[in-house]
Each structure stands twice: as C-alpha cells, then as structure tokens.
Amino acid sequence: MTRTTTDPRTRRPSGSGIVPVLAFAGIVVAVMQTLLVPVIKDLPELLGTSPSNATWVMTSTLLAGAVSTPIMGRLGDLFGKRRMLIASLAVMVVGSLIAGFTSDLLVMIVGRALQGFAMGAIPLGIGLMRDGLPREKLGSAMALMSSSIGVGGGLALPVAALVAQHADWHALFFGSAGLGTLSILLTLAFVPESPMRAVGTFDVWGALGLSAGLVLFLLPITKGSDWGWTSGTTLGLFGAAAVVLLLWGLMELRVKAPLVDLRTTARPAVLFTNLASIMVGVAFYAVSLVLPQLLQLPTSTGYGLGQSMVVAGLCVAPLGLTMMFTAPVYARISAKYGPKVTLMIGMLIIAVGYGAGLGLMSAAWQTIVIAVVLGAGIGLAYSSLPALIIGAVPASETGAANGLNTLMRSIGTSVSSAVIGMVLANTADQVGGVAVPTMQGFRVSFLIATGAVLLGLVFAAFLPGRRAAVNAEKPHLIxxxxxxxxxxxxxxxxxxxxxxxxxxxxxxxxxxxxxxxxxxxxxxxxxxxxxxxxxxxxxxxxxxxxxxxxxxxxxxxxxxxxxxxxxxxxxxxxxxxxxxxxxxxxxxxxxxx
Missing domain, CATH: 2.60.40.1120 (Carboxypeptidase-like, regulatory domain)
Structure with a gap:
C-alpha cells in the first residue's frame, strides 16, 4: 500500500528563503552541465585520447542525469524531497572533486557521471515549492526554478570560458564543487523538509529496468553520428531499448507502487506536456550548439564572426538572463490565461526567434538579439511545464512526475545534440585537415529547431484548456x-x-x-x-x-x-x-x- 502522510514534527516553510535557495540549486545544476562547453574542442588533447573517446566525458553526464532524475524524484516522494535534494548535490560535489584531481579519461568519466546525479535537483526543487509555498506564490516560483537551468547555463558560459582561458581547466571542477557545497549549506539553513510523504516501497526492479532502457536508448542517440546511424551497433541498441522499455512498461502496470505510474502518464494532460517538453528541449539546445561556434569561427571563412571564447560566451549569456526575467511575466500571463496558453506563446516566440535568426548571422550584436528572443520564448515555455504536470497528478506523485518531465527535456536535448551534430558534421568543409561548420549547416540546424517547436505547438494544442489550468498549481488542495x-x-x-x-x-x-x-x-x-x-x-x-x-x-x-x-x-x-x-x-x- 502506498499513501502520502504528513509528519506533524515537520516545520512548515515560511517561504522567505525557499525560492532563491532552490533556484540557486537549479543554477548550480546548469553550471555543472555547461562546465566543459568552452573546452569541448580541446578535450582530446587535455585527456590524451581520441575525439570519439573524449565525447564520453559529456555523454556520461547526460546518461547519469537521465537515469537518476526520475529515480531521485520517486525517492524524494518516499523519503523526503529536501533529503534527496541534498543527496543529489552531495554526489555532484564528490564527482566534481574526482574530476578535478585527474586527467585520466576513465576516472574523468566516472567523476562526470557522478556530477550528472545533480539533475534530480530540478524536479525535487519544484516538488518542495509545490508542497511548501502558498498558492499565490507558487506560479512565479516554479517558473523561476524551471528556467534556472537556462539562467545557470547562460551565466556559466562566459565565466567558464574566462577560467579556461586564464587558469588550469581543472579549476572549473573545483568551482563546481564549491557551488554545490554552498547550495547544500543554504538548503540546510533555509529549506525545511516537505511534510508530504508517500509511504511504501521503492520499485527497485522498475528503477533498474528504466535505467537499462534509457541507457540503451540514449547511447545510440549521443553516439550515432560516430558509429553511423545505420550501423549494426546503433540499430541493435535501439532495438534492445525498445524491447527493454516495453517489458519495463508491462511490469510497471502490474506493480502496486510503480516507479512511474504509466496510467497517470497516459493522461492527455501529462502525455502531451511531456511530448511538448521534448520539442522545447530540442529547440533549447540547438542555439547552444550553433551560436558559440558561429561566433568563434575566424572571419577568413567569410561568415565566421572571429570572436574570442569569452566574448562568445558573453554574447550567448543573454539567453539565460532573459529566461530568468520572464519568470514574473509567466506568472502574470498564466494567472490570466493558464499555463497552456503561456506554453503556446513561448513556443511561438521561439519559432519567431529561429526564423529571424536565419537572416541575422552576420554580426555579433545580431546573435545577442537572437539569444534574447529565444531566451524569452524558452523561459515562458519551460516555466509552463511544471504547472501543467502538477495540475494533472496527485500530490504523492509530484516528484516522480516532474522527474519524468525533466527526463523528457533531457531526451530532447540529447536528440538535438545528435541530430544537429550530424548536420554540422555532414555539411562541414575541410580546411587544413580540420572540419569547419558551414553557414548552410547552421541554417539547417535553425530550421530543424523551428520544425521541432512547431510540432510542439501541435502537441500543446491537445492539452486541457482554461478550466484545468485554473487549478494547475495545487489542484487537490483547491x-x-x-x-x-x-x-x-x-x-x-x-x-x-x-x-x-x-x-x-x-x-x-x-x-x-x-x-x-x-x-x-x-x-x-x-x-x-x-x-x-x-x-x-x-x-x-x-x-x-x-x-x-x-x-x-x-x-x-x-x-x-x-x-x-x-x-x-x-x-x-x-x-x-x-x-x-x-x-x-x-x-x-x-x-x-
């Protein structure tokens, strides 16, 4: 039997410090994710390995984050969201220290995988807000928490570039460890534990099955361009993923307390929100892959903007900053029209941003305009997703449901990384033995992102309307x-x-x-x-x-x-x-x- 109870000894949060502290935790997670973006092209040399092997330093974080996010969400529902948030950040700190003291590829991969466990902080933070904040503050708070992933990424790029340019690159990991430790201390000081608790058992076999299925699915997505999309390895892993996930789904339907309630997930409000989340994830990651490369390419290519690593990071930073400033805007729009309308407005703005970007690639200031417009759209879209999910699931499933939604975004970014990486590689020119992305590749990447967000608009159109949106924040309490x-x-x-x-x-x-x-x-x-x-x-x-x-x-x-x-x-x-x-x-x- 599974039920949610409240612990009478648990102090109820006042709300004064919860929002900034949890938003800071989200920013720390984003910093961890984008930590190595400025030095991606140098990783093979820094680690003394081949480019294909060096990509595992990024892939391991993605896989660990995808696997741990729904698991940590469910553990938070069972044993306390604050406790699991601190555990996620603690594992990230350990991983950061491991990576900071090594230049060995295998040890670095282990450290980066442990860092990926921090991804669970996003759904756990949203769950803590849902359980502890008054209804009138919840919309803008969840919007800020959800968009913090973009805020942290936007701020981390120029800072990481500055550190990588003027210090030992291992300092990036020590900085990540310091931020994680600070986030843990702030959480202990200002974020009381949620009184909501699901009493039951943890679905170990469900966790193992989901982990295996996700690894088998995401591995060929992230490595398909290296292995070949029609190779036996890639197709075999996709087939194995389909079999494992099918068997996992059948098992979850028979378990009394499943890791993921698939019947809830199949509800239109949850299903179409998750599908839209994948498309928003594709759109979000596309700009992160295109603009930094366009800015840093030499002007001798005829289209490169010849900017330094730091300047390129500063030009992309408005993407994250605009996402942060859209949180209060989201709250106003959502209060009047509901999160469904806000999601659709955000997606339209993203489509406009990418469409305009097709003709705004000839100067650094134009990339800033693109970043601002896309940041506004992505901020509105990301901010709408938690409210839509929370409005469709029981209180006892908040952590797991938001964890699954965060996983859908991660799948979107993984697909975006694989597809756009393949496009840029296949359209690249060889200059002095080095593959250089072309303007054609950049524009095709923007068209793919535009198509993804328009498909997301179609999914969003099937979401429940205004009546469901009214009670989106705390439906059962209302x-x-x-x-x-x-x-x-x-x-x-x-x-x-x-x-x-x-x-x-x-x-x-x-x-x-x-x-x-x-x-x-x-x-x-x-x-x-x-x-x-x-x-x-x-x-x-x-x-x-x-x-x-x-x-x-x-x-x-x-x-x-x-x-x-x-x-x-x-x-x-x-x-x-x-x-x-x-x-x-x-x-x-x-x-x-």
Whole structure:
C-alpha cells in the first residue's frame, strides 16, 4: 500500500528563503552541465585520447542525469524531497572533486557521471515549492526554478570560458564543487523538509529496468553520428531499448507502487506536456550548439564572426538572463490565461526567434538579439511545464512526475545534440585537415529547431484548456477547500466516528495530538471529483467509505488550522485503512467553530 502522510514534527516553510535557495540549486545544476562547453574542442588533447573517446566525458553526464532524475524524484516522494535534494548535490560535489584531481579519461568519466546525479535537483526543487509555498506564490516560483537551468547555463558560459582561458581547466571542477557545497549549506539553513510523504516501497526492479532502457536508448542517440546511424551497433541498441522499455512498461502496470505510474502518464494532460517538453528541449539546445561556434569561427571563412571564447560566451549569456526575467511575466500571463496558453506563446516566440535568426548571422550584436528572443520564448515555455504536470497528478506523485518531465527535456536535448551534430558534421568543409561548420549547416540546424517547436505547438494544442489550468498549481488542495466549504456529505461517506465497511478511518488531530472536532474531511478521487465527505466526531474520529480500490486524496479543514491534503491508496476489499490526519496551524477553542 502506498499513501502520502504528513509528519506533524515537520516545520512548515515560511517561504522567505525557499525560492532563491532552490533556484540557486537549479543554477548550480546548469553550471555543472555547461562546465566543459568552452573546452569541448580541446578535450582530446587535455585527456590524451581520441575525439570519439573524449565525447564520453559529456555523454556520461547526460546518461547519469537521465537515469537518476526520475529515480531521485520517486525517492524524494518516499523519503523526503529536501533529503534527496541534498543527496543529489552531495554526489555532484564528490564527482566534481574526482574530476578535478585527474586527467585520466576513465576516472574523468566516472567523476562526470557522478556530477550528472545533480539533475534530480530540478524536479525535487519544484516538488518542495509545490508542497511548501502558498498558492499565490507558487506560479512565479516554479517558473523561476524551471528556467534556472537556462539562467545557470547562460551565466556559466562566459565565466567558464574566462577560467579556461586564464587558469588550469581543472579549476572549473573545483568551482563546481564549491557551488554545490554552498547550495547544500543554504538548503540546510533555509529549506525545511516537505511534510508530504508517500509511504511504501521503492520499485527497485522498475528503477533498474528504466535505467537499462534509457541507457540503451540514449547511447545510440549521443553516439550515432560516430558509429553511423545505420550501423549494426546503433540499430541493435535501439532495438534492445525498445524491447527493454516495453517489458519495463508491462511490469510497471502490474506493480502496486510503480516507479512511474504509466496510467497517470497516459493522461492527455501529462502525455502531451511531456511530448511538448521534448520539442522545447530540442529547440533549447540547438542555439547552444550553433551560436558559440558561429561566433568563434575566424572571419577568413567569410561568415565566421572571429570572436574570442569569452566574448562568445558573453554574447550567448543573454539567453539565460532573459529566461530568468520572464519568470514574473509567466506568472502574470498564466494567472490570466493558464499555463497552456503561456506554453503556446513561448513556443511561438521561439519559432519567431529561429526564423529571424536565419537572416541575422552576420554580426555579433545580431546573435545577442537572437539569444534574447529565444531566451524569452524558452523561459515562458519551460516555466509552463511544471504547472501543467502538477495540475494533472496527485500530490504523492509530484516528484516522480516532474522527474519524468525533466527526463523528457533531457531526451530532447540529447536528440538535438545528435541530430544537429550530424548536420554540422555532414555539411562541414575541410580546411587544413580540420572540419569547419558551414553557414548552410547552421541554417539547417535553425530550421530543424523551428520544425521541432512547431510540432510542439501541435502537441500543446491537445492539452486541457482554461478550466484545468485554473487549478494547475495545487489542484487537490483547491478541490479539497471547495468541497470543505460546501458542508455537504456525499452518499459515499460514513458517520463520524463509525468505522467504514471499506474505506479510510482515523482521527483528525492537531500537531500536538489534540483531537479536532467537526473538522470537514473530504474524499477526492483521482479525477478530482468528490467521492465522499464527513465531519469528525468529538474525539476527532472520522470514517469514509470508498467506491472502489485506487488512489484518493483526503482533504481536512477546520477553523484555526491550515487545510491539509493527504494522498492515500486503498487496496480494495472490505478492510478499512487507518490514516490519521494532522492539521497544521494553531488550535482554537471548540466554541469558536
């Protein structure tokens, strides 16, 4: 049995330091990802290996991040999102130190793989915000957290280029370790643990199956251009990935507490958000691959802009900075029109940016314009995704669902890297034995990104409309509050204090264990509909019957207390599941109610 409970000893966050600290954690993750971008072309020489082997330094981080993201999200739901956030950052710090003290290829790959575990910080941070922040602050906070990946990348490029140009390149890893340590300390100081907890077992076989399937799928994507897209190795790995993921899916459908609830994932609101996320990931990574190379190519090519590594990083930096500034804009648009409309507006802006970029490649200032426009569009699109996901899943699945969504973005960036890398390689000119990307390759890359984002627009059009968007931030808390106001008891409920024949029963208590009388307890099914309601007795006891087995949300509300929503799963049959509800807030005399 899996259910979500709240720990009455857990201090509720005030919200004062949560947003900047969690956004900083997201920036640290982005810095880790873009750390080696300025020295990619020099890695074979620095590590004393071939170019194909050197690419594993980047590939290992991508694979580890893709595998760990949904796993850390689920572990966060089970054991505490703050705890898993700190664990993710701690593994990144260890990986950074390992990489910082070596120039050996294999050891470097191990260090970079450990750094990839930090990717789990993004969905965990979003989950902490969802559980701890008041509704009116949640939209802009999630937008900032979601766009922090671009902010960190934009800021890291020029700084990393400056360090690589004037110091030992290993200093990049020590800087990453320092930022990770600072993020851990800030999290310990300012981010209390979420009170929401899914009680159950971790799906070990599901984690192993998903890990194997993702590695088999992402490996040929990232290495296909080196191995050949029609080679036996590439096609064989794709075939193996299909088989493993199919078997994994069949297994997940049979498990009571799966790593990924595929039935939830198949809902249109979740499915089309994830598909749109892949397309946004493709569009986001394309500009990161094209603009730095265009800026650094010598002017002797006839189209290169001849800028230094640092100047190139500064020209691309507005991409991330604009993403940060769009977070409050997103909150306003989403509050009025909903996250679906905001996502579609963001995608349209991205399409305009890439379309304009086809004719704006002849001066450094033009690349800044492209970066600003694309940053605004990507910022709006990325900011919309968590709200859409959270609005479609139960509270107990927030971490895992956002982890899966972050994985979809990673798949998008992986596909973008592979396809655009292949385009640039196949259209390159040989100059002095060195492959130099051509303007044709850059323009084809921009056309691919435009096509991807337009396809994403089609996916976004199938998302639920305004009604679903209204409750996007805290759907179960909102539904419970509305139901609790009604004062109606549905036919599925049982009298207070009386055991339900098949359902949930327990007591409504304060954080100090004092019974709360006449508290409204509402049962909400997985579709957000009221399935039952009752009032607690003088001893705080309540009982609610359930129409069938499955996942539910029990919402409790009483005067003088903050509302509480606890997710729970009923196994079916005639048994009653015991579940006490601890209301946060200050108790008031019973006569006041």
């Amino acid at each position: 539904a419970s509050s509305e139901d609790a106001e009604s004062g109606e008891v549905s036919p599925g409920s049982a009298p207070a204090g009386q055991a339900a024949q098949a359902g949930f029963r327990g007591r409504v208590l304060t954080a100090d264990g004092v019974p709360v009388a006449r508290a409204k307890v509402t049962l909400i099914d997985r579709r957000g509909r009221q399935a039952g309601a009752t009032l607690s007795g003088e001893d705080g006891g309540y009982a609610l019957s359930v129409p069938s087995e499955g996942a539910y949300v029990l919402a409790a509300k009483a005067l003088g207390h903050e509302p509480l929503a606890s997710s729970a799963t009923h196994p079916g049959g005639d048994r009653a599941v015991e579940l006490d509800l601890s209301l946060p807030g200050v108790s008031v005399p019973l006569g006041a109610s």
